[in-house]
Amino acid sequence: MGRSRTNSGPAEDLLIELDRDASVPLHRQIEGSIRSGIRAGRLRAGASLPPSRTLAAGLGVSRGVVVEAYQQLVAEGYITSRPGGYTQVAASMPPAGAGVGAATPATRPAVGAAGTGAGFRVDFGYGRTDVSQFPRAAWLRSVRAVLAGTPNDRFAYLDGRGVPELREALCDYLNRVRGTAAAPDDVVICSGYGQGVSLLIQVLARRGARRIAVEDPSSKDDAWVVAAAAGLDVVGIPVGPDGVQVGALNRADADAIVLTPSHQWPTGGVLSAGARAEVIRWAKRRGAIVIEDDYDAEYRYDRAPVGAMQGLAPEHVVYCGTASKTLAPGLRLGWLVVPPHLVADVAAAKLLADRGSPVIDQLTFADFLARGEFDRHLRRMRPIYRRRRDALLHALRTHLPDLEPAGIAAGQHVVAWLPPGLDEAAVVAAAARHGLGIHGVGPYRINAAEPGGLIFGYAILGESAIAEGVALLAAAVKEVREA
Ligand SMILES: Cc1ncc(COP(=O)(O)O)c(C=O)c1O
Structure with missing residues (x-):
C-alpha cells in the first residue's frame, strides 16, 4: 500500500495486495493492509481513502468486503467516516496494540537535517537556512510565467546537464558575482x-581515482561517505586559520580534493590567494581535480569578496553551488561547473541517477534569476543574517569572553574555539542538560583532536533566542568548570 492523497475529495485508488489463496478472509487482509499503512506513516492523518464502491471495484471484490473492513477500522479509531461515504485516516492514531499486528509508528528524521535534535529551548544546530523568509510571492510569479509560457515539448525528458535557460542564467550570475569562468555547456544541474x-x-x-583528500575538519555527510562507498581512500588535510595546509596536500598522493575555500566548513577560514595558487599548481602537476564547495559565499558581511577558484583554473576545478543556503534546502537545486573533459560523464551520471532534476523547478529558478529576484532576495537577507551574527558575537563577548570566535565575516555559522582545559564533549553534554543544542567541532575531525570548538548555526534564530542560547551555554560552561 502506498499512495494516498490529502486533497479535499475522495481518493481514487489505494494499493492493496490481496492473496486470494490465503486462509485470511479478504476483508481482514484489506483491514490489515490499511492499518499497517497508517501505523507506518505511509497513510497520513487526514489522508482520504477511496469510497468503498471504488476500492471494491479496483480490488475485484464485492462492496460488502470493503465496507466490513472500513467499519472495523472505524471501530478501532484508525479511520473516520462521514455521511456521503467520505472516509479519512483519523487525525490521531490509536494507541499501539489497537487492532491486529500493530507496529511502532515510523517517524522518519529528515536526512541531512543538521539540527542537533528535538526538545531544546535553543538549538544552534548548523546547516539550517531561514526558510520562513523564502520569497514565495516572487517564486510564484516565476512559476506562473513558466507554466503560462513554456511550450509543451519542454516538459519532455531532459538533457543530463539540465535546461539551457537555467544553465545560461547561472553562468551570468556566477561569472558576475563569483568570478567563475563558466560556460552554459559545462554546467550540470543537480x-x-x-x-x-x-x-x-x-x-x-570510474576514471581511475584512488584517493580523495578532504579538509580536516569537514562535513562528514557527503564526500566522505560517497568516496568510501566508491572504494576510494579518504585522507584528511589539516586546516589552519587560513584554510587547508597545502604542504600536507602535496604529501597526500591524492587524485582530488574537496575544498570550501571561501568559508571553510566549519572553521570559517578563507583560503589565502597564495594557498589557492599552490593548490592549483598541485592540481596541474598531478592532473588532479579540485572540488570547490561554494556553499555559502553569498553571505559576506565585513570582508572583501573572494572569487571562486574555478575562475583561476576551469580545467582543474569543479565549482559546486547550491540554493540550500540562499533559498531553501528543500528545493534540492544545485549546480556544477565542470571541466569540459568531464562534462559528458557527469551529465550521463546525472541521467542515470534520476533522469534529470524537475524541469518546472529549473525553469522557475532560471526565470527568478533572470528577473533579478535572486539578487533582490540576497540583498534583503544579508542584513537579517548579519544582525543575528552580531547578536551572537555580542552575547559571546558578554557571557563567554574567553571563547574565541572565528570565521565570523561570512556565512550562517560561527565557530568559537574553547580555551585550553575546557573539554568540548563535556561542554556539549552540559549544554544539552541546560536545554541548548550545539555541535562540537570534534566529530568532524579526522586526525587532530585539538583545539576544542563549538559550531553556532545562527541563521534561523531571532536575536533574543541567540542571547538566551549563549546565556544557557554560559551556565553549562560554569557547571563544567566547577566540576
Ligand atoms: C559544507 C556544506 N556544503 C554544502 C551544503 C549544501 O548541501 P546541499 O546543497 O546538498 O543541501 C551544506 C549544507 O549544510 C554544507 O554544510
Whole structure:
C-alpha cells in the first residue's frame, strides 16, 4: 500500500495486495493492509481513502468486503467516516496494540537535517537556512510565467546537464558575482551539492581515482561517505586559520580534493590567494581535480569578496553551488561547473541517477534569476543574517569572553574555539542538560583532536533566542568548570 492523497475529495485508488489463496478472509487482509499503512506513516492523518464502491471495484471484490473492513477500522479509531461515504485516516492514531499486528509508528528524521535534535529551548544546530523568509510571492510569479509560457515539448525528458535557460542564467550570475569562468555547456544541474559531489566522485572513481583528500575538519555527510562507498581512500588535510595546509596536500598522493575555500566548513577560514595558487599548481602537476564547495559565499558581511577558484583554473576545478543556503534546502537545486573533459560523464551520471532534476523547478529558478529576484532576495537577507551574527558575537563577548570566535565575516555559522582545559564533549553534554543544542567541532575531525570548538548555526534564530542560547551555554560552561 502506498499512495494516498490529502486533497479535499475522495481518493481514487489505494494499493492493496490481496492473496486470494490465503486462509485470511479478504476483508481482514484489506483491514490489515490499511492499518499497517497508517501505523507506518505511509497513510497520513487526514489522508482520504477511496469510497468503498471504488476500492471494491479496483480490488475485484464485492462492496460488502470493503465496507466490513472500513467499519472495523472505524471501530478501532484508525479511520473516520462521514455521511456521503467520505472516509479519512483519523487525525490521531490509536494507541499501539489497537487492532491486529500493530507496529511502532515510523517517524522518519529528515536526512541531512543538521539540527542537533528535538526538545531544546535553543538549538544552534548548523546547516539550517531561514526558510520562513523564502520569497514565495516572487517564486510564484516565476512559476506562473513558466507554466503560462513554456511550450509543451519542454516538459519532455531532459538533457543530463539540465535546461539551457537555467544553465545560461547561472553562468551570468556566477561569472558576475563569483568570478567563475563558466560556460552554459559545462554546467550540470543537480539535486543540491549532495548529489553533485556524489556524481563527481563516482565519475572520478570510474576514471581511475584512488584517493580523495578532504579538509580536516569537514562535513562528514557527503564526500566522505560517497568516496568510501566508491572504494576510494579518504585522507584528511589539516586546516589552519587560513584554510587547508597545502604542504600536507602535496604529501597526500591524492587524485582530488574537496575544498570550501571561501568559508571553510566549519572553521570559517578563507583560503589565502597564495594557498589557492599552490593548490592549483598541485592540481596541474598531478592532473588532479579540485572540488570547490561554494556553499555559502553569498553571505559576506565585513570582508572583501573572494572569487571562486574555478575562475583561476576551469580545467582543474569543479565549482559546486547550491540554493540550500540562499533559498531553501528543500528545493534540492544545485549546480556544477565542470571541466569540459568531464562534462559528458557527469551529465550521463546525472541521467542515470534520476533522469534529470524537475524541469518546472529549473525553469522557475532560471526565470527568478533572470528577473533579478535572486539578487533582490540576497540583498534583503544579508542584513537579517548579519544582525543575528552580531547578536551572537555580542552575547559571546558578554557571557563567554574567553571563547574565541572565528570565521565570523561570512556565512550562517560561527565557530568559537574553547580555551585550553575546557573539554568540548563535556561542554556539549552540559549544554544539552541546560536545554541548548550545539555541535562540537570534534566529530568532524579526522586526525587532530585539538583545539576544542563549538559550531553556532545562527541563521534561523531571532536575536533574543541567540542571547538566551549563549546565556544557557554560559551556565553549562560554569557547571563544567566547577566540576
Ligand atoms: C559544507 C556544506 N556544503 C554544502 C551544503 C549544501 O548541501 P546541499 O546543497 O546538498 O543541501 C551544506 C549544507 O549544510 C554544507 O554544510
